[in-house]
Amino acid sequence: MNRAGEGMQVLISAMRLEAEGVMSLELQALGDQPLPGWEAGAHIDVHLPSGTTRQYSLCGDPQEARYLRIAVLREEKGRGGSREVHDSLRVGMQIRIGTPRNAFPLAPAAAYQFVAGGIGITPILPMILAAERAGVPWHLVYGGRSRRSMAFLERLLAHAGEQVEVLPADEFGLLDLERIAARAAAGAETYSCGPGVLLDALTARFDAEELGQRLHLERFSAAPLPVVAGEGDLKVILARSGKEIDVPTHCSVMAALRENGVDVPSSCEQGVCGMCETRVLDGVIDHRDMLLTDSERARNNVMMVCVSRARTATLLLDL
Ligand code: FES
Numbered sequence: 001m002n003r004a005g006e007g008m009q010v011l012i013s014a015m016r017l018e019a020e021g022v023m024s025l026e027l028q029a030l031g032d033q034p035l036p037g038w039e040a041g042a043h044i045d046v047h048l049p050s051g052t053t054r055q056y057s058l059c060g061d062p063q064e065a066r067y068l069r070i071a072v073l074r075e076e077k078g079r080g081g082s083r084e085v086h087d088s089l090r091v092g093m094q095i096r097i098g099t100p101r102n103a104f105p106l107a108p109a110a111a112y113q114f115v116a117g118g119i120g121i122t123p124i125l126p127m128i129l130a131a132e133r134a135g136v137p138w139h140l141v142y143g144g145r146s147r148r149s150m151a152f153l154e155r156l157l158a159h160a161g162e163q164v165e166v167l168p169a170d171e172f173g174l175l176d177l178e179r180i181a182a183r184a185a186a187g188a189e190t191y192s193c194g195p196g197v198l199l200d201a202l203t204a205r206f207d208a209e210e211l212g213q214r215l216h217l218e219r220f221s222a223a224p225l226p227v228v229a230g231e232g233d234l235k236v237i238l239a240r241s242g243k244e245i246d247v248p249t250h251c252s253v254m255a256a257l258r259e260n261g262v263d264v265p266s267s268c269e270q271g272v273c274g275m276c277e278t279r280v281l282d283g284v285i286d287h288r289d290m291l292l293t294d295s296e297r298a299r300n301n302v303m304m305v306c307v308s309r310a311r312t313a314t315l316l317l318d319l
Contacts, residue, residue: 007045007098008033012091013067018151022119023086024059024071027097038062038100040126041191041218045098045273046070049088053267053275054081057193057218058100059122059152061129068097071151073119101274103290104218106130109189112138115180115202117194118145121152123218127191128160139163139188141180143198146170181205184214193218219290234310238262238319239281253305253315262319264305271307278303279318284311 014026029035043057060069072085089095106112106127114124121142131138140160144150146168156164167175180202184190192202192215199217206215234247236256247256254264254276267275271289280303287297289304296302303315 007047007096008036009094009096010035010068012089012093012095015089015091018071019153020146020149021074022071022149022151023074024069024151025085025089026060026067026069027095028067030094035065035068036100038068039102040106040130041104041123042100042102043104043123044068044070044100045267046085047096047098048081048084049093049095050080050084052079052081052084053098053273054085055268055272057104057123059125062126063129068100071119071122101291103293104191104193104216106191107189107216108134109136111188112136113180113183113188113190114138114140115175115190115192115194115198116140116142117175117192117198118143118149119151120192120194120198120218121150123193124191125152125156128156139165139183141165141167141175143167143169143175143194177201177205184210189214189216191216191218235314237314237316239316240319247309252307253303253309257305257319264319266306269306271304274304276304276306278305281316281318283315285309285315286311 009030010027011030012025013028016024018024038058039062043055045053045055047053056070056072058068059071060067072082074086075082104123112131114127116124124140128138128140140163142150142164147153150168153166157166175198180190192199196219199219202215233249236245236247236253245256245260247253254266257264264278265275267273272291274291280301285300285303286309287303288307288309291304
């Protein structure tokens with residue numbers, strides 16, 4: 001299944017500057033077509049007119065049936081997707097979006113602590129709505145460069161000022177991770193989205209067994225390929241041709257396939273879009289994407305060849 005191939009055409013019905021460099025877009029279905037359902041933490045693929053695909057968290061209300069909302073930070077040094085959103089998309093244009101997928105689901109809990117860094121506030125907003133609807137107490141720690149750059153700030157403060165800690169770096173410096181860890185230790189399930197440096201620092205404050213249990217993270221992009229001690233070279237075997245391809249330690253399976261003339265569709269090349277999903281017929285996959293759920297991983301039958309590798313010396317691919 002090509003995940004990025006699913007989806008629908010939508011109309012951009014509104015665009016709003018939410019903060020310095022942050023544009024929100026409302027996306028409406030065409031005609032009578034219903035919008036897809038989704039839950040807090042979900043993201044969609046956005047297929048831009050240039051052919052580029054990017055992933056953005058849904059930041060509206062899952063109970064809002066008229067439109068989906070995303071918010072996009074303009075990244076001057078990025079790969080160009082966010083600049084295209086800001087510079088080329090306009091109200092009235094149609095774009096294609098993928099089916100919502102959720103790699104950052106909100107599990108039931110007695111209390112929540114949300115930690116957002118900058119544009120990482122986007123998946124947190126529907127989580128706050130979900131917590132309120134479930135009657136679960138919540139607290140938000142929201143950091144950013146400056147108040148001017150922090151999207152949805154006024155709305156959050158007007159909605160629930162006492163539960164929101166606004167900590168722009170130009171006023172308060174770095175977030176107080178000790179306090180965040182202490183609140184987690186007191187029983188609050190912690191969900192955080194933000195830049196890698198924040199999530200790495202946060203991860204270091206939790207025990208390894210708490211990751212994914214008490215601390216739930218969503219990165220803007222997949223973590224860099226971890227250097228695994230003793231990781232050896234990998235051989236992939238293409239089932240349809242019998243061709244064998246060596247994948248050196250510091251090379252992705254996708255790069256090795258391409259070097260050997262095997263084309264694999266791709267978009268993000270960071271393990272977040274699903275475009276390069278490839279069936280695996282034998283061998284044990286070492287999943288390093290941000291997309292598959294735990295049960296999909298356990299099936300051990302598909303991998304994102306842009307980032308994932310193997311726990312066995314060979315993998316048999318359905319190519
Ligand atoms: Fe996006 Fe591999 S190209 S997951």
